[in-house]
Amino acid sequence: MKKSVIRSIQESLQREFILEKPANLSFGHYATPIAFSLAKELKKSPIAIAEELCEKFLQSDIFQEVTPIKGYINFKLSESFLDKYASWAIANENTFGIEERNESILLEYVSANPTGPLHIGHARGAVVGDALCKIGTHLGYKIDSEYYINDAGNQVDLLGLSLFLSGREQILGISVEWPAEFYRGEYIVDLAQVAKEELGLGIFENEESIATLSLWGKDKMLELIKSNLADVGIVFDNFVSEKALYNKWDESFEKLQKNNKTYKEGDKIWIRSTELGDEKDRVVVRDDGRPTYLAGDIIYHDYKFQRGYDHYINIWGADHHGYIARVKAAINFLGYDEKKLEVILAQMVSLLKGGEPYKMSKRAGNFILMSDVVKEVGSDALRFVFLSKKSDTHLEFDVDVFKQEDSNNPIFYINYAHARINQIFAKANKSVEDVLHVKLENLSEDAQNLLFSALLLPEVLDDAFHSRQVQKVTEYLKNLSASLHKFYNENRVVGSEDEEKFLKLFAMVGVSIRVGLKLIGISAKEKM
RNA sequence: GCGCUCGUAGCUCAAUUGGAUAGAGCAACGGACUUCGGAUCCGUAGGUUGUAGGUUCGACCCCUGUCGAGCGCACCA
Numbered sequence: 006m007k008k009s010v011i012r013s014i015q016e017s018l019q020r021e022f023i024l025e026k027p028a029n030l031s032f033g034h035y036a037t038p039i040a041f042s043l044a045k046e047l048k049k050s051p052i053a054i055a056e057e058l059c060e061k062f063l064q065s066d067i068f069q070e071v072t073p074i075k076g077y078i079n080f081k082l083s084e085s086f087l088d089k090y091a092s093w094a095i096a097n098e099n100t101f102g103i104e105e106r107n108e109s110i111l112l113e114y115v116s117a118n119p120t121g122p123l124h125i126g127h128a129r130g131a132v133v134g135d136a137l138c139k140i141g142t143h144l145g146y147k148i149d150s151e152y153y154i155n156d157a158g159n160q161v162d163l164l165g166l167s168l169f170l171s172g173r174e175q176i177l178g179i180s181v182e183w184p185a186e187f188y189r190g191e192y193i194v195d196l197a198q199v200a201k202e203e204l205g206l207g208i209f210e211n212e213e214s215i216a217t218l219s220l221w222g223k224d225k226m227l228e229l230i231k232s233n234l235a236d237v238g239i240v241f242d243n244f245v246s247e248k249a250l251y252n253k254w255d256e257s258f259e260k261l262q263k264n265n266k267t268y269k270e271g272d273k274i275w276i277r278s279t280e281l282g283d284e285k286d287r288v289v290v291r292d293d294g295r296p297t298y299l300a301g302d303i304i305y306h307d308y309k310f311q312r313g314y315d316h317y318i319n320i321w322g323a324d325h326h327g328y329i330a331r332v333k334a335a336i337n338f339l340g341y342d343e344k345k346l347e348v349i350l351a352q353m354v355s356l357l358k359g360g361e362p363y364k365m366s367k368r369a370g371n372f373i374l375m376s377d378v379v380k381e382v383g384s385d386a387l388r389f390v391f392l393s394k395k396s397d398t399h400l401e402f403d404v405d406v407f408k409q410e411d412s413n414n415p416i417f418y419i420n421y422a423h424a425r426i427n428q429i430f431a432k433a434n435k436s437v438e439d440v441l442h443v444k445l446e447n448l449s450e451d452a453q454n455l456l457f458s459a460l461l462l463p464e465v466l467d468d469a470f471h472s473r474q475v476q477k478v479t480e481y482l483k484n485l486s487a488s489l490h491k492f493y494n495e496n497r498v499v500g501s502e503d504e505e506k507f508l509k510l511f512a513m514v515g516v517s518i519r520v521g522l523k524l525i526g527i528s529a530k531e532k533m
Numbered sequence: 534g535c536g537c538u539c540g541u542a543g544c545u546c547a548a549u550u551g552g553a554u555a556g557a558g559c560a561a562c563g564g565a566c567u568u569c570g571g572a573u574c575c576g577u578a579g580g581u582u583g584u585a586g587g588u589u590c591g592a593c594c595c596c597u598g599u600c601g602a603g604c605g606c607a608c609c610a
Contacts, residue, residue, distance in 0.1 A: 028553045038552060041590065051590080076590090077553065118610060160610055186609090273608070284536070288608045298610055326537050327605045352538070353603065394546065399539060399603060415558075421572055432569050464549095472550070480547060483557075487574095494565090494574040501569095533572075 006090055007464050010035050010080065013065040018058075030454055033072065033079030040076045051076030087456055088445040091513045094460065095441060098516045102463035106145035111309055112138055114320035115234070115241075116153040119226040120164040122192055123233045124372040126322065129400070130351040131375075132391040132526070134320045135239045136475045139524045140466050149242045149314075153305055156223050157248040158298060164188055164226070165219025172197040172209035190372070196222060233376050237384040238526045247301045250308060254296060257307040257339065258289075266338035276303075281334035281343075284327075302328075303335045310341040318473075323350040323397075349473055351396045385527045389416050392525050393479045415483050419518060420530040422486035425493060426515040427531050433499045433508060440509040448506065451495065455488050456510055462517040466524065475525065482521045489514050 011024055014037070027036040040051040040058065047054060055073035062071040062080065070081040094101045114134030117127045134150070141148045155161070167188040173179045175194055200208055200218060208214045227244075234240070261267045266277050272292035276299070279286050289300040309317060321328070329348050336343040379387055393415070394400050430436065445456060461481070469477035489511070498507045519529045 023552090025549055025552075028549095032553085036553090038591095041552085044590080075553070120610095155610060158610070163609090284606070291608050293608095295608090297608055299608095301610095322604095323538065324604055325610085328610095329537090350538070355603080397538065398546080401545085417572060418558090421570090425570075425573085429569060468549075474550095476547075477549090480557080487557085490573055491575090493569085494571095497569070499569045533570090 006082075006460055007035070009067055009086070010082070013067055014062060014080075017061045017064065027077070027079050030457075031450070032074060032077075033070065033081040034457055035080045035082075036077050037080075038077055040073075040078060044076075082457070084446045084448065084453070085444075087453070087460065090460055091445060091456060091509070092441060095437060095509070095512050095516055098520065101516060101520055102466055103143055104145035107147075108315045109147040109149075109313075110141060110316045110318060111149050111151060111312070111314040112141075112318045112320075113151045113153055113309075115230075115239075116155070117230060118155045118160050119223045119230060120160050120188060121190065121226060122229050123375040125375055125378055126354050126372075128237070128375040128378070128387060129354050129391045129396065130320045130322060131234060131239055132237065132388050133349070133351060133396045133475055135237075136388075136392055136478070136525045137318070137320075137470065137473065139526060140470045140475070140478070143524055144466060144470055146470075151243040151245060152241045154227065154244055154246045154248075155298075155301070156227075156246050157251065157301065161219050161223050162215075164222045165215045165217075167193050168197050168200060168218045168222050169209060169212070169215045172200060176201055176206070177209050196225060199225070233379075236376060236379050237388060245305065245308070247305065250301070250304045251296070253304050253308065254300060257304045260307070260339050261303075261335075264338055264340065276331070276335060276338070278331040278334040281330070281337055283330040283334055287331050299331060299335070302332055303339070306332060306336050306346070307339050310336065310339065310345075315345070317346045318349060319346065320349045320351055320396075323352045326350055347473075349396060352399050355399065355401045385416050388526050389479060392475045395474055395476055415479070416527065417533075418490075419482050419486045419522065420533060422489045423515060423518045423522075423529045424531060424533045425489070426511045426518075429493075429498055429511060430508060433504060435505075435508055437508075437512045440505045440512065443505045443509050445506055445509060448510075449496075451492055452503075452507070452510055455492050456513060458485050458488050459510075459513045459517045462521055465521075478521055478525055482518060485514060485517060485521075 007024065014022065014024070018039070022037050022039040024035055024037055027033050040055040043049075043054050044051040052073065052075065055076050055078050058078055059071045059073050062068060062078070067083055067086045068080050069083040070079075072079050072081075112134060115123075115127060115131045117123055123131070138148050138150050163186065166184070170181045170183060170187065171193045174181045175197060197209075200221065204217070204221065208218060258267070261276065266280075267274055267289065268277065269275070273288050274290035275286045276289050277286055287299050288297055289303065290296050332348075333343040333346060336346055375387075391400075445452075448456065465477055465481040469475055496503075496507065498504055498511070501507070522529045
């Protein structure tokens, strides 16, 4: 819809311009402040310029009115244009808003350590990533989703050690001495129990089996993580193992070396990340020869870029923000365009419980499991809460409030609108096909506004994806539902002389609600 | 101390990315024919956008200072 408008204006204007929505829908459907920027050039007042331009624009048949107001030019679309578009959308629901593009994107998100179940903080990145993936795919981007498994290094070792000690203490009844850092939490105790059943009691007897427990535990945790994700409808295209990539280190290292971006100091190897804005150079290989975590990420990003995507998106927890500079530097040093990598930060989620702050830390074991929240409020509500907020703002909510969010939940509000539409078709004893041919003309202003709102979905999706702000979609769905409810309360549908027109209008709203919900991973309810 | 992110109604968040009168929900208060399902709708109240400057036709948005919050500042991930 917007594209048709832009094309039409472009034809008569022959220059770049900004198209936006008027502050007030009664002014028109679209607007442009072009007269303001022309004012300087032409040395005329914006108001006079706007008036002159309006006449030119009126020649197009997609506009019913073009009016100047205080220098702004407002466009009102014609009913026949809106009707044609709506008929097409209703008949082609599955392709409504779908576009063709050639750009490929690699989207990496979650990538939580396989040392424990996902907690509520991970859920935010997970849900946002999944929604971006679904929306972007709908918009025609070829998106692959990927999860990077940190299955090498200290944290996994620590998992093995924690299982080992827990097994000795809880199962063998031996008193153990806990180190300063280890994984606590009930899942460790539970997992040690499973280890006993699958691997035998002997596994806790000898310290040499810690390595075995690490590997075994990591696999178990990964399974758990996958099922946590599946519970909210998230499935990844790829899982990439840090460990499996380690044999490519020489290859990546050689590139860095060739570009003179590493150096040796002491017995360590450093990368010159300072050259590209990092605070300091970073160690990539320790003095005992073990590569650091950064080395793993260098290999991984080398591997990513070798696969030749047009664009790369990483969703990271905000606590990793300090990491962006060094990874981008490394990508550049490897000979790639680091601007192709975009990092989205998902800000911390802080939980309250009865007003008391919850300190979330994987290591402390005092965290809220994503799966627990899903169990209590359901996947839809969890998704909706996280998708309603910009991902880069701190989010704080009280679990107790969250639990009682049922009738207050906007999801119910949206679903109610959707269910209402079905209900009214049933009441009228008509199907969508019955009313598809009806022309939407001579509509009241309210009806026309509702129609226009429903047709806006593709633009909203486009905007949400390109600004990486998924809350625009939830916001839109709430507003569209509100318009529907309002219209419903003010207009009698069944039995009125406009019945068929209104049904077609409602069908269009239903399409947008269904498609919109689907793209944020929520299925619309037919009945409630 | 340095860096990143953020600061908008009592609370949780929006604001077409520099545009027109800063908007929703919740909470509060007052209303809507025993209703095409009232899980809805209408109305009232609530704001110097943390704060002080600057940039310009125009600023919640950009720049500078300042205050406050969170997160980083590892050879952990």
